[in-house]
Amino acid sequence: xxxxxxxxxxxxxxxxxxxxxxxxxxxxxxxxxxxxxxxxxxxxxxxxxxxxxxxxxxxxxxxxxxxxxxxxxxxxxxxxxxxxxxxxxxxxxxxxxxxxxxxxxxxxxxxxxxxxxxxxxxxxxxxxxxxxxxxxxxxxxxxxxxxxxxxxxxxxxxxxxxxxxxxxxxxxxxxxxxxxxxxxxxxxxxxxxxxxxxxxxxxxxxxxxxxxxxxxxxxxxxxxxxxxxxxxxxxxxxxxxxxxxxxxxxxxxxxxxxxxxxxxxxxxxxxxxxxxxxxxxxxxxxxxxxxxxxxxxxxxxxxxxxxxxxxxxxxxxxxxxxxxxxxxxxxxxxxxxxxxxxxxxxxxxxxxxxxxxxxxxxxxxxxxxxxxxxxxxxxxxxxxxxxxxxxxxxxxxxx
Ligand SMILES: *Cc1c(COP(=O)(O)O)cnc(C)c1O
Numbered sequence: 001x002x003x004x005x006x007x008x009x010x011x012x013x014x015x016x017x018x019x020x021x022x023x024x025x026x027x028x029x030x031x032x033x034x035x036x037x038x039x040x041x042x043x044x045x046x047x048x049x050x051x052x053x054x055x056x057x058x059x060x061x062x063x064x065x066x067x068x069x070x071x072x073x074x075x076x077x078x079x080x081x082x083x084x085x086x087x088x089x090x091x092x093x094x095x096x097x098x099x100x101x102x103x104x105x106x107x108x109x110x111x112x113x114x115x116x117x118x119x120x121x122x123x124x125x126x127x128x129x130x131x132x133x134x135x136x137x138x139x140x141x142x143x144x145x146x147x148x149x150x151x152x153x154x155x156x157x158x159x160x161x162x163x164x165x166x167x168x169x170x171x172x173x174x175x176x177x178x179x180x181x182x183x184x185x186x187x188x189x190x191x192x193x194x195x196x197x198x199x200x201x202x203x204x205x206x207x208x209x210x211x212x213x214x215x216x217x218x219x220x221x222x223x224x225x226x227x228x229x230x231x232x233x234x235x236x237x238x239x240x241x242x243x244x245x246x247x248x249x250x251x252x253x254x255x256x257x258x259x260x261x262x263x264x265x266x267x268x269x270x271x272x273x274x275x276x277x278x279x280x281x282x283x284x285x286x287x288x289x290x291x292x293x294x295x296x297x298x299x300x301x302x303x304x305x306x307x308x309x310x311x312x313x314x315x316x317x318x319x320x321x322x323x324x325x326x327x328x329x330x331x332x333x334x335x336x337x338x339x340x341x342x343x344x345x346x347x348x349x350x351x352x353x354x355x356x357x358x359x360x361x362x363x364x365x366x367x368x369x370x371x372x373x374x375x376x377x378x379x380x381x382x383x384x385x386x387x388x389x390x391x392x393x394x395x396x397x398x399x
Pocket of ligand 1: 103104105106108137138139140189193194222223224225226250251
């Protein structure tokens with residue numbers, strides 16, 4: 001059955017994705033099942049989206065209840081779940097105000113517009129440039145892609161949106177040199193996700209903040225992947241002793257439902273006034289209700305965040321042991337919480353395929369980094385299973 005579905009998938013869908021030959025039909029917790037009934041342990045979780053696991057009962061109940069009450073009304077009116085969600089995010093972050101949209105790229109677009117508008121409101125048109133980092137990923141829409149510091153993703157889509165330049169990540173001198181009178185913002189991921197799980201040195205963001213304050217530049221943190229408990233704290237900036245001016249969220253925010261957010265402090269948020277920015281579906285009752293349940297579940301008793309931190313350390317230790325066992329195949333294991341990468345000495349695609357045939361889903365980013373972003377509910381025994389599978393595969397690899 002899967003074979004026929006895959007044939008039709010290729011026939012009717014644009015070829016934007018290099019998909020694995022698996023059709024997924026059902027999921028529960030850490031597990032997903034294919035249309036042919038094969039069971040997999042899911043260490044991707046929809047790319048850091050399904051933070052509570054698949055079909056979490058509380059999410060399913062919220063969805064059912066909200067679907068019976070109200071799906072969509074537009075932002076011409078006040079929406080109860082949207083107010084609730086904004087309040088929850090504000091009470092648990094640096095921010096004073098929220099704007100809701102539908103994806104990571106849309107959140108990044110909102111952040112870019114807000115930063116430019118704030119600069120115009122305060123500096124008479126001079127400042128409109130945004131500095132980002134090489135290896136970053138901010139999304140596929142045109143401005144978000146122009147902000148993304150990866151030429152290979154931009155190729156073929158020129159002319160790009162002007163006003164962006166990139167410097168080396170985790171290099172404070174390069175960043176300082178790139179700042180000019182025209183710089184209005186610096187936009188960074190706290191930990192680079194798609195770029196290969198790159199963690200900056202502990203004092204990097206403190207220095208970035210100092211530069212921003214000195215030159216009156218806004219700091220945008222793109223927490224689309226790192227946010228919502230992924231690193232063991234609700235937001236990754238909490239690890240680095242830094243407060244952003246603007247933060248973007250998406251991926252895990254809706255626990256599996258599409259929603260994005262732009263958060264900002266009062267004075268920056270004030271630059272968005274009626275008519276400056278909008279989104280028809282943004283902050284719709286369904287997505288917001290599910291996001292409220294997701295955050296409430298994440299924060300309840302601090303249990304899931306503590307679990308994520310604890311089990312993330314367990315996971316990393318196991319991978320470090322594997323690195324010692326196979327130094328000719330593995331360069332490094334790194335990560336915080338459950339955002340973990342394993343850098344290989346060679347491309348990782350065949351390892352991903354071998355894992356899938358043994359019933360474990362992982363993926364490979366920037367060519368040679370295996371990425372693990374399981375649901376935050378993952379257990380030791382499930383991690384042990386993945387490690388066994390990886391060990392077995394590496395043993396059979398030439399080294
Ligand atoms: C995934 C991602 C995006 C883009 O999100 P989409 O929902 O795919 O548009 C933006 N920034 C970061 C850091 C991401 O990881």
